[in-house]
Amino acid sequence: MAGPLARTRELRHRFEAVAHQVRDRLSAHTWSVVQAALAAVLAWTIAGGLIQDHSPFFAPIAAVIALNASGGERGSNAIKLLTGVFIGIGAGELALVVGTGPTLTMAAGTLLAMIVAVAVNAERIVIGQAAASAILTTIFIADGSPGIDRLVDALLGAGVALVFSQLLFPARLVALLRRIEVDALTGMSGMLTGVAEALGEEGDVSSQQMVNRLGDLSGPMAELSRARESSMSTIRLSTIRWGDPQPVLDEDEIIERLILLAESCLFLCRSTAAMGAHERRELVPIVSGMADVLGILADDLSSREAREQAVEQALMTARMYGPGRPDDDQVTQATHLAVEMVATDIMLFAGIRFEEVEEVLQGELEDPLVPHPPGVPWLPWLRWRPRLDRFGRWRPGPPGSGPRRRWRSGPPR
Template identity: 40%
Template sequence: MSRRWISVAWPLAQQSAAAVVAWLIAVHVAGHAEPFFAPVAAAIGLNATQGRRGSNAVRLLTGVLIGVLVGEAAVWLVGGGAWTLAVAAFLAMLVARLVNDARIIQAQAAVAAILVTVFGQPEQGWDRLVDAFIGAGVAVVFSQVLFAPEPLRLLRHAEAAVLSSLADALRMTADAFESGDEQRAAAATTKLRDLRDKLAALSTTRKASDRIVRHSLTWRRRAGLVVAERERADHLDLLAGSCLMLARTALAIEGPLRAPLAAVVRQLAAAMDGLATDPGDRPNRQHAADRAAELARWLVEHGGQVPARSPLAAAYASIRMVAADVMVFAGVDPEQAFQDTFPRRREE
């Protein structure tokens, strides 16, 4: 629980500190009496997930600039009032929409235009633009220099979330093997389908890691590590699909073979749990790959006489596919992984 609260409070503390720093710079360096745009821009610029805060600050600055310019023009031309506010907000959002369809740009353009028309004086327009630059600049320094995100850590955190959920679903699948309980099998299938959100978060993290590498001098020199980790993360989509196929074949198995198959599935779940504890640890990945290969070999040895179109053959194939995908994620060459898990197919 304490880690969870720390993970929540730490970004908020950064936003608060950035707002104070931006305000101090605007007051004591730029000499502005009421620099409300500076702390607002700094706080909102950091209001994004790790890996997207730098681009968020740039989008915010774009929106604020549009809003301030449109608002200042409206006040200078027709003065204040409700109609001025409405027209300025509408035009600011329209211009922002033409520049970029990101919602944060449109929202900040509207907010900036409203603040200018309600509280502003035309002669302070330059000060407000400077304040927006100060706030966005502070947000960029906080996000890219002082508290720069670590793409490998972000990727592995997202990978661990997916692997942990997959392990839980496989344990539920093993329960369904043993009991023949349709509700447990349905629950396992539902859990695997609900992985869409975690896989989407992983996809977002993959894209963010690419932006970090391109925009960070530190990580640009280590781009190879990030690319390799991103390629491993890509394979989790296939692993999730293999686990879903396994869950769907669970209840078709009948008879005494359920128990040994359930044991195999539990061992695959344990291998994924091991990976989830530290996806970046090389010995950890090697252990998971060895474990998956051993399970695949057991299935090959004990499944030779199974009719090709039987439910048991489908279950064997599903488990072997999961084992192969675990091996590939752990770093085994894909061709070698499938040769180890589907040797008969390779011989043909």
């Protein structure tokens, strides 16, 4: 009887986990999907009213594809889309002029569009969009609309996407970066939890499991690196540059600390994998404790209380393992150093100054100050105000001008 009950509980837990993942995906992407649908309807309506007697299918397609990117990349995605559409429509029109049959015409237009896109060193999304535009141009020429109509449709669709992404619903880049940080912390916590479980097992299975766990962090770390790169380009190419980019720059520094924390966690896992069986079992509560600390941060990243609790528990876990002895072997010394590095990076990520971290580890400072975490501005250009020169003409202020750091939820560091 216990067997069926255990299987039922396991199935229920799996169903709850899947339902939780689906709910998280829907909550993260539903609004962007609704925006894309609204943009498609608006682009279709405008293009259909502007140019009579044709089917403006390029307009909604352009709007949806341009908005089908992460919030910080939707503007540049619209420009890439337009490049591909222009190449594809031009290649399709040329193929229609010289083509002898529908199949050969479509093949020639598609081939020419992709060759031109590759020749100009376009990205994969541009190459695919160029091919799709050429296919649509050669297939739907029966409606009699000239090529210029399709170009206007594409311009209208991309224009609607730019209005949605840059003016009406600009990307909350800090919030996007914060979600990526939460995912990375969750991944690190899961990796350390799995390593702690493997440390308590016997034989070569334990070592193999720990090695397999080291790859679990490659995805979150790659996502963090991509986020840092895209955040800088987003500041240059979006309406964020009109306002104060300092919140994004501050969050970029936090991501850099998180990358260092991930590297420390990897170092801890690799050093524990090289230790003997008895020493591994002693490290189970240490590694598990650090995993719990990262879980606390991931559960409520915007809470000062959560950061204080994480710092306190990280210190308690590190002191439980101790500083090590001079006669320890190299692997044991490396493991002590790894535990200290993880605790240090957790405190730095929580906002404690580096000078204070060293004093805390040496026991000279018992109650370090954990600052309030940075707030998340609702709109990227909320602090932007138009400025007039002495002739009464409008001119934007330089990037980063205007009041700084007033958006924070607490006192400055």
